[in-house]
Amino acid sequence: AQKITQTQPGMFVQEKEAVTLDCTYDTSDPSYGLFWYKQPSSGEMIFLIYQGSYDQQNATEGRYSLNFQKARKSANLVISASQLGDSAMYFCAMTLNTGGFKTIFGAGTRLFVKA
Amino acid sequence: DAGVIQSPRHEVTEMGQEVTLRCKPISGHDYLFWYRQTMMRGLELLIYFNNNVPIDDSGMPEDRFSAKMPNASFSTLKIQPSEPRDSAVYFCASSPRANRYSGNTIYFGEGSWLTVV
Numbered sequence: 443a444q445k446i447t448q449t450q451p452g453m454f455v456q457e458k459e460a461v462t463l464d465c466t467y468d469t470s471d472p473s474y475g476l477f478w479y480k481q482p483s484s485g486e487m488i489f490l491i492y493q494g495s496y497d498q499q500n501a502t503e504g505r506y507s508l509n510f511q512k513a514r515k516s517a518n519l520v521i522s523a524s525q526l527g528d529s530a531m532y533f534c535a536m537t538l539n540t541g542g543f544k545t546i547f548g549a550g551t552r553l554f555v556k557a
Numbered sequence: 558d559a560g561v562i563q564s565p566r567h568e569v570t571e572m573g574q575e576v577t578l579r580c581k582p583i584s585g586h587d588y589l590f591w592y593r594q595t596m597m598r599g600l601e602l603l604i605y606f607n608n609n610v611p612i613d614d615s616g617m618p619e620d621r622f623s624a625k626m627p628n629a630s631f632s633t634l635k636i637q638p639s640e641p642r643d644s645a646v647y648f649c650a651s652s653p654r655a656n657r658y659s660g661n662t663i664y665f666g667e668g669s670w671l672t673v674v
Contacts, residue, residue: 475655475660475661477660477662477663479665485646485667485668485670486665486667486668487648487650487665487668488665489662489663489664492660492662494660533600535663537655537660537661539655539660539661543588543605543607543652543655543661544602544605544613545590545602545661545663546602547599547600548599549599550599550600
Protein backbone atom coordinates (compact mmCIF):
# COMPACT_ATOMS: atom_id res chain seq x y z
CA ALA A 443 0.00 0.00 0.00
CA GLN A 444 1.14 3.52 -0.69
CA LYS A 445 1.98 5.69 2.27
CA ILE A 446 3.43 9.10 3.06
CA THR A 447 5.00 9.73 6.46
CA GLN A 448 5.86 13.07 7.98
CA THR A 449 7.33 12.46 11.41
CA GLN A 450 7.64 16.07 12.58
CA PRO A 451 4.34 17.45 13.84
CA GLY A 452 5.94 20.82 14.51
CA MET A 453 9.20 22.61 13.80
CA PHE A 454 10.74 25.90 14.87
CA VAL A 455 13.28 27.83 12.84
CA GLN A 456 14.92 31.18 13.29
CA GLU A 457 14.23 33.77 10.63
CA LYS A 458 16.85 33.75 7.83
CA GLU A 459 18.01 30.23 8.68
CA ALA A 460 17.43 27.10 6.61
CA VAL A 461 15.08 24.32 7.70
CA THR A 462 14.46 20.77 6.50
CA LEU A 463 11.05 19.16 6.69
CA ASP A 464 11.14 15.38 6.51
CA CYS A 465 9.05 13.14 4.29
CA THR A 466 9.33 9.44 3.60
CA TYR A 467 7.16 7.47 1.26
CA ASP A 468 6.38 3.89 0.46
CA THR A 469 5.37 2.50 -2.89
CA SER A 470 6.33 -0.38 -5.13
CA ASP A 471 5.30 1.52 -8.22
CA PRO A 472 8.36 2.64 -10.26
CA SER A 473 6.67 5.76 -11.60
CA TYR A 474 5.46 8.38 -9.17
CA GLY A 475 5.57 12.05 -8.39
CA LEU A 476 6.35 13.75 -5.12
CA PHE A 477 4.97 17.14 -4.16
CA TRP A 478 5.07 19.65 -1.36
CA TYR A 479 2.20 21.96 -0.53
CA LYS A 480 1.96 24.85 1.91
CA GLN A 481 -1.18 25.63 3.87
CA PRO A 482 -1.09 28.98 5.67
CA SER A 483 -3.54 29.82 8.42
CA SER A 484 -5.97 31.17 5.84
CA GLY A 485 -6.52 27.60 4.72
CA GLU A 486 -5.67 27.51 1.03
CA MET A 487 -3.35 24.84 -0.32
CA ILE A 488 -0.42 26.22 -2.28
CA PHE A 489 1.73 24.07 -4.56
CA LEU A 490 5.45 24.52 -3.87
CA ILE A 491 7.56 21.96 -5.70
CA TYR A 492 7.46 18.72 -7.70
CA GLN A 493 9.91 15.83 -8.13
CA GLY A 494 9.40 12.98 -10.57
CA SER A 495 10.65 9.53 -9.66
CA TYR A 496 12.84 9.39 -12.74
CA ASP A 497 14.34 12.83 -12.30
CA GLN A 498 18.08 12.65 -11.77
CA GLN A 499 18.46 16.06 -10.20
CA ASN A 500 16.79 17.47 -7.14
CA ALA A 501 14.02 19.93 -7.87
CA THR A 502 14.43 23.57 -6.89
CA GLU A 503 11.97 26.46 -6.91
CA GLY A 504 13.36 29.68 -5.54
CA ARG A 505 14.02 29.18 -1.82
CA TYR A 506 12.54 25.69 -1.93
CA SER A 507 14.48 22.58 -2.82
CA LEU A 508 13.54 18.94 -2.60
CA ASN A 509 16.22 16.57 -1.32
CA PHE A 510 15.24 13.41 -3.17
CA GLN A 511 16.91 10.20 -2.02
CA LYS A 512 15.26 7.43 -3.98
CA ALA A 513 16.99 4.50 -2.30
CA ARG A 514 15.90 5.79 1.10
CA LYS A 515 12.47 6.73 -0.23
CA SER A 516 12.75 10.19 1.21
CA ALA A 517 11.74 13.54 -0.24
CA ASN A 518 12.65 16.19 2.27
CA LEU A 519 11.80 19.84 1.70
CA VAL A 520 14.52 22.39 2.36
CA ILE A 521 13.54 26.01 2.83
CA SER A 522 16.47 28.38 2.72
CA ALA A 523 16.56 31.82 4.34
CA SER A 524 13.30 31.33 6.24
CA GLN A 525 10.87 34.23 6.36
CA LEU A 526 8.09 34.97 8.81
CA GLY A 527 5.61 34.31 6.02
CA ASP A 528 6.85 30.74 5.80
CA SER A 529 5.02 29.92 9.02
CA ALA A 530 2.40 27.44 7.88
CA MET A 531 1.48 23.79 7.61
CA TYR A 532 3.48 21.85 5.03
CA PHE A 533 2.23 18.69 3.37
CA CYS A 534 4.19 16.10 1.45
CA ALA A 535 2.22 14.23 -1.20
CA MET A 536 2.70 11.42 -3.66
CA THR A 537 0.99 10.57 -6.90
CA LEU A 538 1.28 7.22 -8.61
CA ASN A 539 1.53 7.64 -12.35
CA THR A 540 0.18 4.24 -13.30
CA GLY A 541 -3.40 3.15 -12.98
CA GLY A 542 -4.68 6.67 -12.58
CA PHE A 543 -3.44 9.71 -10.71
CA LYS A 544 -4.44 9.17 -7.14
CA THR A 545 -2.63 11.56 -4.84
CA ILE A 546 -2.19 10.89 -1.14
CA PHE A 547 -0.97 13.32 1.50
CA GLY A 548 1.07 13.04 4.66
CA ALA A 549 -0.16 14.30 8.02
CA GLY A 550 1.73 17.56 7.67
CA THR A 551 4.37 19.50 9.59
CA ARG A 552 3.59 22.84 11.17
CA LEU A 553 6.49 25.25 10.77
CA PHE A 554 6.95 28.23 13.06
CA VAL A 555 9.43 30.90 12.00
CA LYS A 556 10.75 32.99 14.89
CA ALA A 557 11.78 36.62 14.48
CA ASP B 558 -6.40 32.73 -15.09
CA ALA B 559 -9.13 31.87 -12.64
CA GLY B 560 -8.25 29.14 -10.19
CA VAL B 561 -10.50 26.41 -8.87
CA ILE B 562 -13.70 28.03 -7.65
CA GLN B 563 -15.70 26.52 -4.83
CA SER B 564 -18.98 27.49 -3.28
CA PRO B 565 -20.15 28.05 -0.69
CA ARG B 566 -17.06 29.12 1.25
CA HIS B 567 -18.80 28.57 4.55
CA GLU B 568 -21.89 26.59 5.39
CA VAL B 569 -23.56 25.92 8.69
CA THR B 570 -26.42 23.48 8.56
CA GLU B 571 -28.51 21.36 10.87
CA MET B 572 -28.08 17.65 11.17
CA GLY B 573 -30.24 15.82 8.69
CA GLN B 574 -30.21 18.53 6.07
CA GLU B 575 -28.86 18.06 2.57
CA VAL B 576 -25.61 19.83 1.76
CA THR B 577 -24.39 20.51 -1.77
CA LEU B 578 -20.89 21.75 -2.41
CA ARG B 579 -20.00 23.08 -5.84
CA CYS B 580 -16.80 23.28 -7.80
CA LYS B 581 -15.63 24.81 -11.05
CA PRO B 582 -12.22 23.40 -12.03
CA ILE B 583 -9.55 25.22 -13.96
CA SER B 584 -10.43 25.24 -17.63
CA GLY B 585 -8.62 22.56 -19.58
CA HIS B 586 -7.80 20.38 -16.61
CA ASP B 587 -8.54 16.70 -17.11
CA TYR B 588 -8.75 15.66 -13.48
CA LEU B 589 -10.99 16.79 -10.66
CA PHE B 590 -10.57 15.75 -7.03
CA TRP B 591 -12.63 16.11 -3.90
CA TYR B 592 -10.70 16.06 -0.62
CA ARG B 593 -11.86 16.38 2.98
CA GLN B 594 -9.64 17.82 5.69
CA THR B 595 -10.15 17.32 9.42
CA MET B 596 -7.84 17.64 12.39
CA MET B 597 -8.19 13.97 13.19
CA ARG B 598 -7.82 12.45 9.74
CA GLY B 599 -5.86 15.06 7.80
CA LEU B 600 -6.42 15.31 4.05
CA GLU B 601 -8.44 12.45 2.65
CA LEU B 602 -9.15 11.86 -1.00
CA LEU B 603 -12.87 11.21 -1.38
CA ILE B 604 -13.21 10.77 -5.13
CA TYR B 605 -11.60 11.83 -8.35
CA PHE B 606 -12.74 12.17 -11.95
CA ASN B 607 -10.91 11.96 -15.23
CA ASN B 608 -12.64 13.66 -18.15
CA ASN B 609 -15.85 13.80 -16.11
CA VAL B 610 -15.81 10.06 -15.37
CA PRO B 611 -15.44 8.92 -11.74
CA ILE B 612 -12.27 6.86 -11.48
CA ASP B 613 -11.88 6.10 -7.81
CA ASP B 614 -14.54 6.68 -5.19
CA SER B 615 -13.09 4.37 -2.57
CA GLY B 616 -12.60 7.30 -0.21
CA MET B 617 -16.26 8.25 -0.09
CA PRO B 618 -17.12 7.50 3.52
CA GLU B 619 -20.61 6.13 3.04
CA ASP B 620 -23.72 6.19 0.92
CA ARG B 621 -24.71 9.56 2.31
CA PHE B 622 -21.99 11.05 0.12
CA SER B 623 -22.32 11.36 -3.63
CA ALA B 624 -20.40 13.28 -6.27
CA LYS B 625 -21.19 14.14 -9.85
CA MET B 626 -19.45 15.82 -12.72
CA PRO B 627 -22.03 16.49 -15.42
CA ASN B 628 -19.57 18.42 -17.59
CA ALA B 629 -15.95 19.54 -17.71
CA SER B 630 -16.61 22.77 -15.86
CA PHE B 631 -18.75 21.72 -12.93
CA SER B 632 -18.86 19.19 -10.13
CA THR B 633 -20.92 18.71 -7.01
CA LEU B 634 -20.39 16.87 -3.76
CA LYS B 635 -23.60 16.12 -1.95
CA ILE B 636 -24.16 14.92 1.61
CA GLN B 637 -27.63 13.68 2.43
CA PRO B 638 -28.48 13.52 5.27
CA SER B 639 -25.66 15.46 6.91
CA GLU B 640 -24.29 14.56 10.34
CA PRO B 641 -22.11 16.49 12.81
CA ARG B 642 -19.14 14.22 12.04
CA ASP B 643 -19.22 15.51 8.46
CA SER B 644 -17.99 18.88 9.71
CA ALA B 645 -14.76 19.54 7.85
CA VAL B 646 -13.15 21.57 5.13
CA TYR B 647 -13.95 20.15 1.72
CA PHE B 648 -11.47 20.95 -1.01
CA CYS B 649 -12.04 20.64 -4.68
CA ALA B 650 -8.91 20.46 -6.81
CA SER B 651 -8.08 20.01 -10.45
CA SER B 652 -5.06 18.88 -12.38
CA PRO B 653 -3.95 18.95 -15.99
CA ARG B 654 -2.74 15.88 -17.81
CA ALA B 655 0.62 14.92 -16.34
CA ASN B 656 3.74 16.12 -18.08
CA ARG B 657 7.43 15.53 -17.67
CA TYR B 658 8.08 18.73 -15.75
CA SER B 659 5.23 19.09 -13.34
CA GLY B 660 3.72 15.67 -13.00
CA ASN B 661 0.07 16.15 -12.31
CA THR B 662 0.30 19.10 -9.96
CA ILE B 663 -2.99 19.55 -8.17
CA TYR B 664 -4.41 23.04 -7.87
CA PHE B 665 -6.76 23.49 -4.94
CA GLY B 666 -9.74 25.69 -4.44
CA GLU B 667 -10.05 27.73 -1.27
CA GLY B 668 -12.21 25.10 0.37
CA SER B 669 -15.74 24.90 1.66
CA TRP B 670 -15.89 25.05 5.45
CA LEU B 671 -18.83 22.90 6.53
CA THR B 672 -20.24 22.85 10.03
CA VAL B 673 -23.11 20.49 10.83
CA VAL B 674 -24.81 21.20 14.15
